[in-house]
Amino acid sequence: MTAAPTDTAAPASEAAAGSGTRIRRRGLMLVLSSPSGAGKTTISRALLERDDNLAMSVSVTTRPARPGEVDGRDYHFIGVETYKRMVERSELLEHARVFDNFYGTPRGPVMDSLTAGHDVLFDIDWQGTQQLAANARDDLVSVFILPPTVEELERRLRGRAQDPEEVVRKRMAKAADEMSHWPEYDYVIVNTDVESSIRSVAAILHAERLKRARQVGLAEFVNGMRGAEG
């Protein structure tokens, strides 16, 4: 899959040469992964509040909603039959079994967002990231969030107080396995101070938006300048 070219807030995309040729920027997919409880959701929410050009990909899941979670905002909560139908119909861009539940990214809204000129933020695990990397490597920016220590990870999972004890234990048991995937990611952030982590992800996003390879029409833009010279 190749993301659609987009006109966005990135500085280069606003430039127009003498001939009026515009540089447009390809939309990108920003993935955050981490062991459960390291802080992806917290960082994602803050980024979305601060960045008008970023849209969240809302996954489907077969797990029950946690207290305070809203259907359609945090997840689309669906049954296993619906999930299987979506997989069969290729309606999911990626999908995986995580812990004891199924999760997946609906394809349509992601494509719509990219076409509308928005970058898309994903809170997905390493299996989903591998699938996106296989299909859309050029458009993918992946960030792995690590907790400062395993003890702190457990504290955060328990402090969130949204999962039963058995679920917390299962997630802790899988944490080391999850963390072993950090080398597959473009960037790694240790989430000690949340504000500093948010700033780091925002800086990555800013730099990635300016990458030469994401600019569409750059050669025409420069040629247009040459034409305008004389």
Ligand SMILES: Nc1ncnc2c1ncn2[C@@H]1O[C@H](COP(=O)(O)OP(=O)(O)OP(=O)(O)O)[C@@H](O)[C@H]1O
């Ligand atoms: N840097 C931090 N310092 C202290 N607490 C934090 C920090 N970052 C996040 N937290 C807290 O840790 C808990 C887990 O964070 P969050 O829900 O964002 O994790 P997550 O990675 O999205 O987990 P999951 O994969 O299970 O959805 C929350 O209570 C959150 O407020």
Ligand SMILES: Nc1nc2c(ncn2[C@@H]2O[C@H](COP(=O)(O)O)[C@@H](O)[C@H]2O)c(=O)[nH]1
């Ligand atoms: N591959 C995918 N992984 C996903 C998706 N949505 C969420 N996740 C990951 O699942 C775990 C658990 O999430 P939780 O909300 O139940 O705590 C976490 O690592 C998420 O990143 C998805 O669509 N695809």
